Amino acid sequence: MNIVVTGGSGKVGRATIRELLAHGHQVLNLDRAPLAERLCPFTQVDLTDFGEVMGALSGIDQQPTGTVEAVVHLAAIPGPSQRPDHVTFAENTVSTYNIFEACRRLGIHNIVSASSETLLGYPFAEPPRSVPVDESVRESRVSYALSKLLGEVMAEEYAREHPAMKFICLRFSNVLDDADYAQAQGWQDDPQIRRWNLWSYIDVRDAAQAVRLGLESDLTGMHAFIIANADTVMHRPSRELMAEVFPDVPFTADIPGTQSLFTIQKARTMLGFNPKHGWRQRSSGRD
Template sequence: MSEVTSPLTVGVTGSSGKLGRATVARLRGAGHEVIGFDLAGSPGPGFTRVDLADYGQTLDALLGVTARHGGVDALVHLAAIPVNGLVPDVTTFTSNVTATFHTFFAAHRVGIRKIVYASSITAMGFPFDEAPPSLPVDETFTRAHNTYGLGKVAEEAIAAQLVGWAGDASITALRFTNVVDESEYDTFARADDVTYRRDLLGSWIDARDGAEAVALALEKAQPGFDAFNVAAPESGLRIPSRELAETWFPGTPLAEDLGRFESLMSTRKIQELWGFRAQHDWR
């Protein structure tokens, strides 16, 4: 488990969500003070109810809240409408991009120079009705096929530009795949079904390992913008990955050194650069 060298006060938007709860627990376990920001939750020590659709609330919350906190050193932005279909498609895009812009711009104005936020597999071709250029799919490939994914592509573009407005700023996009809570492992009962997780390239990530990726980003991210895939290093199926690739995407180039069950959503970058090691495996 990685540790940040000195304690920080970290704001976490979406702190009441599946990944948010795991991230808050992980960061507090490392000795950081964590301030949760969300619409859901009971106001109290370590939590403030904030509507990120309102820029004034967002800015004020990051500056500090009386009797709660005096500002934050770093920001983890996880809040979002999580998938298409919960609200009309345009609402998904508009709500998510607006909330992210408000969060990024308020952080810039306040002087918060380290931001880690949730991008998504939907920014790299999900649900993969079209074959990707090669497998495993890495961070160099960007394509959206729905308004949730389009919002993530737009947010990455905003981050890549905004980070240049302050020379020491760092914004890291973590392209999460499907986040699985420890109580949801019964879903892997279909792991022998070749259609299982087809739209996710067979990928998944335990929420606790997703939180570890966030902690690593806070520790290791350098000034500038960068994106990292976050998935378990092995797939959510018992079928070998080469067989899956040849079934799902016949003729698509495969890495010669593809591991037997290696995730077809590549995690090589985060493993090689940051030493990311998932600790939880459905197997």
């Protein structure tokens, strides 16, 4: 497939480009900032400008990717408190609208878009209603989460109104790579440190795997998936962490050992998602 990746110069974007190239796809990276390492063709685009988005998706002189068949929309301010709230809200919602609307006008029907675990209750100042948390939870308590919620709502509306369009919204957990894993030891003694996402994470390579599976799937309509690793970032069992931090929260399914409190069953079943990397393998030299 000829695939445009927005935000391809970022953390998830770089891993996504590598994953797509390794599986025989052609990729064009649209980002405000170039990649230090030229993995694929790049054009500088500000996604908050609709004209730039239309121009870039409809064809760029000398870029070899041909007609765009699919878009992976990753570009965003990627978390709360990185910019003032209204800036995060405005940049993320306008960029997402611009991408979705340009895709509609140009007949690009295959779209994978980055959503976020922050819709699941971040920062868990209040306990979750029950665990494991699944995709039925959609709550926004910070402007970043609200921008991602509106991204999902826009995807739903476009899919309803334009049935040929497919939207896969990936609710990534906190994306970690090898450099981040070095911090994991410092999280072990105090369960409060990572309560904000119930000790969840996603390895950056498995986030990229989920993007590729979303693009390659023959689903129709809009679907949101939690994309997390199968385990937590903690050595202590998940039940023990919950008993200490959120003692009254009911369990609706068994969560053995260090299994994640965010369920990824939907992504496993519908996308064939199977996380292969993680901090435990890295710590023991198996990855």
